[in-house]
Amino acid sequence: MSVISTKRDGDILVVTADNPPVNALSAQVRAGLADAMAQASTDDAVRAVVIRAAGRTFFAGADITEFGKPPMEPSLPTVIDAIEQCGKPVVAAIHGTALGGGLEVALGCHHRIAAASAKLGLPEVKLGLLPGAGGTQRLPRVVGVAEALPMIVTGAPISAAKAQQVGLVDRLVDDAALDQEAIAFARSVISDDHPVSSARTDKLAETPPGFFDAYRTANARRIKGQDAPQACIAAVEAATTLPFAEGIAKERSLFKSLVEGDQSKALRHVFFAERAAARIDNLPEGTQPLPIARVGIIGAGTMGGGIAMNFLSAGIPVMMVEREQAALDRGVGIIRKNYDATAAKGRIKPEQVDQAMGLLSTSLDYGDFADCDLVIEAVFELMDIKKDVFGKLDAICKPGAILATNTSYLDVDEIAAATSRPEWVVGLHFFSPANVMRLLEVVRGARTSPQVMATAMALARRIGKVAVVSGVCHGFIGNRILAARTREANALLMEGARPAQVDQVVLDFGFPMGPFQMGDLAGLDLGWDPEKSSSATIREVLCERGRRGQKTGKGFYDYDEKRNRTPSPEVDAIIADFAAKSGKEQRMISDQEIRERLFYPMVNEAALILEEGIAQRPSDIDIVWLNGYGWPAWTGGPTFWADQVGLDVIVAGLQTHADRLTDFRLSPLLQDKAAQGCRFNG
Numbered sequence: 103m104s105v106i107s108t109k110r111d112g113d114i115l116v117v118t119a120d121n122p123p124v125n126a127l128s129a130q131v132r133a134g135l136a137d138a139m140a141q142a143s144t145d146d147a148v149r150a151v152v153i154r155a156a157g158r159t160f161f162a163g164a165d166i167t168e169f170g171k172p173p174m175e176p177s178l179p180t181v182i183d184a185i186e187q188c189g190k191p192v193v194a195a196i197h198g199t200a201l202g203g204g205l206e207v208a209l210g211c212h213h214r215i216a217a218a219s220a221k222l223g224l225p226e227v228k229l230g231l232l233p234g235a236g237g238t239q240r241l242p243r244v245v246g247v248a249e250a251l252p253m254i255v256t257g258a259p260i261s262a263a264k265a266q267q268v269g270l271v272d273r274l275v276d277d278a279a280l281d282q283e284a285i286a287f288a289r290s291v292i293s294d295d296h297p298v299s300s301a302r303t304d305k306l307a308e309t310p311p312g313f314f315d316a317y318r319t320a321n322a323r324r325i326k327g328q329d330a331p332q333a334c335i336a337a338v339e340a341a342t343t344l345p346f347a348e349g350i351a352k353e354r355s356l357f358k359s360l361v362e363g364d365q366s367k368a369l370r371h372v373f374f375a376e377r378a379a380a381r382i383d384n385l386p387e388g389t390q391p392l393p394i395a396r397v398g399i400i401g402a403g404t405m406g407g408g409i410a411m412n413f414l415s416a417g418i419p420v421m422m423v424e425r426e427q428a429a430l431d432r433g434v435g436i437i438r439k440n441y442d443a444t445a446a447k448g449r450i451k452p453e454q455v456d457q458a459m460g461l462l463s464t465s466l467d468y469g470d471f472a473d474c475d476l477v478i479e480a481v482f483e484l485m486d487i488k489k490d491v492f493g494k495l496d497a498i499c500k501p502g503a504i505l506a507t508n509t510s511y512l513d514v515d516e517i518a519a520a521t522s523r524p525e526w527v528v529g530l531h532f533f534s535p536a537n538v539m540r541l542l543e544v545v546r547g548a549r550t551s552p553q554v555m556a557t558a559m560a561l562a563r564r565i566g567k568v569a570v571v572s573g574v575c576h577g578f579i580g581n582r583i584l585a586a587r588t589r590e591a592n593a594l595l596m597e598g599a600r601p602a603q604v605d606q607v608v609l610d611f612g613f614p615m616g617p618f619q620m621g622d623l624a625g626l627d628l629g630w631d632p633e634k635s636s637s638a639t640i641r642e643v644l645c646e647r648g649r650r651g652q653k654t655g656k657g658f659y660d661y662d663e664k665r666n667r668t669p670s671p672e673v674d675a676i677i678a679d680f681a682a683k684s685g686k687e688q689r690m691i692s693d694q695e696i697r698e699r700l701f702y703p704m705v706n707e708a709a710l711i712l713e714e715g716i717a718q719r720p721s722d723i724d725i726v727w728l729n730g731y732g733w734p735a736w737t738g739g740p741t742f743w744a745d746q747v748g749l750d751v752i753v754a755g756l757q758t759h760a761d762r763l764t765d766f767r768l769s770p771l772l773q774d775k776a777a778q779g780c781r782f783n784g
């Protein structure tokens with residue numbers, strides 16, 4: 103099967119790419135395109151060219167698997183130059199997702215026809231790169247800098263309609279009519295009077311003065327610490343200051359430095375890790391997911407309502423049950439409010455809100471779960487309550503219904519044992535806010551059947567979640583590693599560090615928040631019982647003093663009416679007093695020690711999780727922390743970052759701090775890998 107084929111349609115040469123699954127621009131595809139353009143240029147009977155793709159999409163970009171390997175000719179820029187300088191009109195027929203190098207190929211064409219459902223984008227920045235085949239120089243000339251820069255710096259695709267509106271696409275057509283419309287369009291632009299020169303229009307003159315500095319300032323926080331967005335801005339700015347050829351040279355040199363850098367290696371790791379996470383190891387051949395047509399949810403609180411929205415937005419009917427009407431009404435109100443807020447931002451249409459809300463049924467009677475294919479409980483995080491709920495569900499739900507718990511810590515096997523159908527019990531650990539956070543831990547009980555696992559993973563994809571399989575342990579993958587960090591953060595306070603210093607180390611690492619800022623945001627009184635509180639921990643003392651977090655205007659920090667946080671002398675005194683009573687000497691602690699004491703135990707916990715078979719592969723742990731806890735993606739996640747630091751360095755650091763670490767057991771797997779000079783990720 104040839105990845106590039108050509109066919110004459112009268113005086114039009116139709117060039118078709120066929121390189122499943124996404125027509126990535128591999129070396130073979132590039133060579134085929136180059137040959138086709140040579141054929142078009144030299145054959146006088148050819149008056150115009152259409153470039154199209156078979157399968158689900160136009161070229162979805164360069165072949166990411168080629169990065170990091172010796173480059174193979176012809177390069178993509180060379181192929182695109184051949185298209186642009188063909189001397190005859192070349193028309194791109196775009197369907198699916200024209201992304202990265204795929205859109206750059208289309209930009210080298212003289213015209214672009216798009217199916218109405220197509221999307222177009224330059225997502226290279228998400229891989230720690232920039233469009234390296236002319237995109238930073240051609241796109242601004244076609245659509246103007248104001249439209250081009252956000253597309254390149256955010257990597258977000260635009261719809262075909264928006265592409266037409268900004269001049270990126272000449273014509274929108276019905277999906278089914280794309281091929282013939284593209285050929286007809288090509289025929290319509292054939293002209294003897296003016297052979298095609300370069301396709302480039304030039305909207306650069308529209309660039310407002312000071313545009314780039316204003317953009318840098320407005321986006322400083324969002325792109326802090328990341329090489330690719332900064333390079334994207336520099337490349338597009340070069341388009342406005344340099345002749346085309348020099349701008350291309352600037353783009354190439356920036357691309358070269360990015361592709362060889364650690365941040366792009368990390369982000370390419372994340373790209374493949376996210377796809378690997380969807381795979382369930384050792385799934386028996388032929389295991390098929392079950393159809394899920396109706397979902398039941400117990401609990402209309404923050405979690406229950408957020409979970410419900412995932413299914414409603416995916417067009418899956420939901421039956422939501424609460425114990426009291428008031429709680430049910432409140433829950434429905436929150437769902438509607440969330441949808442209305444999203445619609446107000448223009449992210450969904452009002453009719454989509456009505457459509458989603460129309461799929462929601464409510465009841466006070468568990469009996470209404472009888473026809474559900476899946477029921478998810480989001481009740482109070484107490485084992486006795488969970489077991490009681492599952493006992494009831496077991497009696498009510500139809501045979502073959504899946505019973506899922508949203509527990510974030512508890513033993514899924516113990517919950518499953520409360521039913522007569524442990525094979526049908528699974529953990530679906532959503533992260534709050536459940537309608538926003540992409541991560542879903544799919545917790546496989548000892549008895550959970552492969553078909554239930556396959557169904558849960560397929561459903562996760564259907565509702566737009568990034569799902570990771572976890573085994574059963576306290577806290578599964580994410581929260582177990584979080585607990586390791588929290589233990590050390592608290593220990594560091596007792597030894598003399600202050601909340602703001604610890605948080606700043608985590609912020610400097612690239613997280614959006616530090617552990618104590620997170621605690622204040624979530625509320626320090628989560629799980630705190632005033633009746634039983636006995637000043638046993640700093641957190642209890644803070645709660646007893648009314649310092650329960652942002653919601654009370656003070657927690658580890660003091661908050662003003664705009665919720666700006668400032669370190670609190672009262673908290674420092676509480677910590678010092680608590681440490682003194684505990685006989686802990688206070689000392690100055692360096693940021694480096696804080697960094698090692700927070701992150702190295704997390705890596706060790708990741709190794710223990712792998713040893714115990716809780717996670718299927720190291721990169722799954724990265725996906726959990728990237729999508730559930732804000733680990734900066736440009737460092738790849740805990741295991742990829744550990745590989746970059748060196749496992750030997752991490753083991754040595756853990757041994758240095760061993761006598762200060764809390765509840766610590768050095769992972770034999772980590773030790774062995776370090777001793778053998780191995781990495782987590784191959």
Ligand code: T1G
Nearest residue numbers: 124126162163164165166167201202203225233234235377
């Ligand atoms: N190269 C190689 N393989 C790719 C690929 C690519 N560009 N895109 C997808 N795949 C594989 C993917 O690993 C998976 O493999 C299968 O295809 C299906 O993908 C010079 C330098 C197109 C929106 O960043 O966003 O161009 O797991 O599961 O959910 O300036 O794939 O089945 O073995 O994601 O339907 C820029 C990346 C590259 C687009 C489809 N392009 N791809 O999503 O399927 S850099 C991108 C996607 C570049 C130029 C620069 C998505 C998709 P497997 P999938 P999907």
